[in-house]
Amino acid sequence: xxxxxxxxAKEGDLTINAIExxxxxxxxxxxxxxxxxxxxxxxxxxxxxxFGCWVKTPGTCVIDDYGRETxxxxxxxxxxxxxxxxxxxxxxxxxxxxxxxxxxxxxxxxQTYHGQIxxxxxxxxxxxxxxxxxxxxxxxxxxTFVALVERNRLNFRPPAYSASVFQRGxxxxxxxxxxxxxxxxxxxxx
Amino acid sequence: xxxxxxxLLLTASPRCERSNSxxxxxxxxxxxxxxxxxxxxxxxxRLVKTCEGTEKLLGSVDNAxxxxxxxxxxxxSLPSSTIRVLELIHEHRKAVSPTKTQMxxxxxxxxxxxxxxxxxxxxIIRNFAQESNLEWGGGIRVGSGMALNSExxxxxxxxxxxxxxxxxxxxxxxxxxxxxxxxxxDLASALFLPLxxxxxxxxxxxxxxxxxxxxxxxxxxxxxxRPYALARARL
Numbered sequence: 043x044x045x046x047x048x049x050x051a052k053e054g055d056l057t058i059n060a061i062e063x064x065x066x067x068x069x070x071x072x073x074x075x076x077x078x079x080x081x082x083x084x085x086x087x088x089x090x091x092x093f094g095c096w097v098k099t100p101g102t103c104v105i106d107d108y109g110r111e112t113x114x115x116x117x118x119x120x121x122x123x124x125x126x127x128x129x130x131x132x133x134x135x136x137x138x139x140x141x142x143x144x145x146x147x148x149x150x151x152x153q154t155y156h157g158q159i160x161x162x163x164x165x166x167x168x169x170x171x172x173x174x175x176x177x178x179x180x181x182x183x184x185x186t187f188v189a190l191v192e193r194n195r196l197n198f199r200p201p202a203y204s205a206s207v208f209q210r211g212x213x214x215x216x217x218x219x220x221x222x223x224x225x226x227x228x229x230x231x232x
Numbered sequence: 233x234x235x236x237x238x239x240l241l242l243t244a245s246p247r248c249e250r251s252n253s254x255x256x257x258x259x260x261x262x263x264x265x266x267x268x269x270x271x272x273x274x275x276x277x278r279l280v281k282t283c284e285g286t287e288k289l290l291g292s293v294d295n296a297x298x299x300x301x302x303x304x305x306x307x308x309s310l311p312s313s314t315i316r317v318l319e320l321i322h323e324h325r326k327a328v329s330p331t332k333t334q335m336x337x338x339x340x341x342x343x344x345x346x347x348x349x350x351x352x353x354x355x356i357i358r359n360f361a362q363e364s365n366l367e368w369g370g371g372i373r374v375g376s377g378m379a380l381n382s383e384x385x386x387x388x389x390x391x392x393x394x395x396x397x398x399x400x401x402x403x404x405x406x407x408x409x410x411x412x413x414x415x416x417x418d419l420a421s422a423l424f425l426p427l428x429x430x431x432x433x434x435x436x437x438x439x440x441x442x443x444x445x446x447x448x449x450x451x452x453x454x455x456x457x458r459p460y461a462l463a464r465a466r467l
Contacts, residue, residue, distance in 0.1 A: 088246060088312045088316075089246065089306060089311065089312065090246045090247070091245070091246050091247050091306070096442060096446075097442060097445040097446040097451060097455075098446075098449045099451065099454075100446070100451055100454045100455050100456070100457050101454075101457045101459040101460070102459050113460060114459075114460040117460045117461075117462075118462050129315060129319065129356075130357075130359040130363060131352075131355055131356045131359045132309050132310070132315070132356040133309065134315070134319075135312045135313075135315040135319055138310070138311070138315050139312035139313075141307050141312075142307055142312050145307060147460075150439075150442040151438070151442060152435045152438045152439065154431065154435070158344070158346050158348070159345055159346060159431055159434050164456070164458060165461060183359065186352060186356065186359065189352055190309060190356075193352055194307065194308055197308065
């Protein structure tokens, strides 16, 4: 089993780094192969909205950088983890630059799904999705953040998913139990 | 807020001038210019590529009384480049105390017909405004945005009648220092077709449009390719 972790933290984010390490440790203990990716260190140009990944080189981004590789890493994993500081209720630009580049895992064609128009799926199977946002103390964006992940779920259709927010400044000793709870939600540990 | 004077049209689409975001924002900005407001245009994703450009952008934000943020929807949220711009503006405004009341309005568009796809992204922009000491002036959600084909709205005639009327109404509110009225938001966010028809057309003609573009690129036969498919183990 393979897990890929897209870490959208800024340099020196001790809380997100601790969460990433805990996820990796717990999964490795269960026999998983884990690949953490510190997105801030990767050459990933922003998506330019050219749709080349749909109509020129279907399934592959036309920009030749690490962003192209993220599509393969996402679809070839059994569990995809997104870590981010909660940014105005959503994802950091570091995480989002990778997510914008993985749209070729979908087809451009449209269908009605859950009553709304969405893109059709390109692949037969998609990874489970675990999303954790770390929120600054005093902020209360959990509802928006969870709703955003729910929207992503409708597009990427993972077989299981979890969205949660960890409050920065909370006792770091709580992280292992918090991570364990999230991994159970996506049914990768029992 | 008091009578505004300076308007910044901040187009945050990576497609810059060629974007639907820009043509919608430009129509609103032009209406404000007709009311004697001074309009400056900035293409955010281009400017933030350099330190000099970023400084210029932040200066323009500081100078504006009304900021029109025009952006598309990417993967249920804002494009990474738009988020980066908001992060930079937020950092800047934390360090510099605002000297006047400023208002932010959002003009969003998406290829999906349902405007609800943009609700979360609009909330994110509103949260940004609150955290950055900007008054919220309202948001417009334009569905089926690709039908605009990045052409000026007044050239699209009947198709954009509700949108242009809504934006014109919004310009009256904004020129008086008021947030957009609910009527302006609703009118500008209304589809040019009944929703059931727009959904059917998106499914049918959307697919044909993609196939046509693929054909022009000799990629029609590859549209359903799965370049990263593996024989995947199951849990």
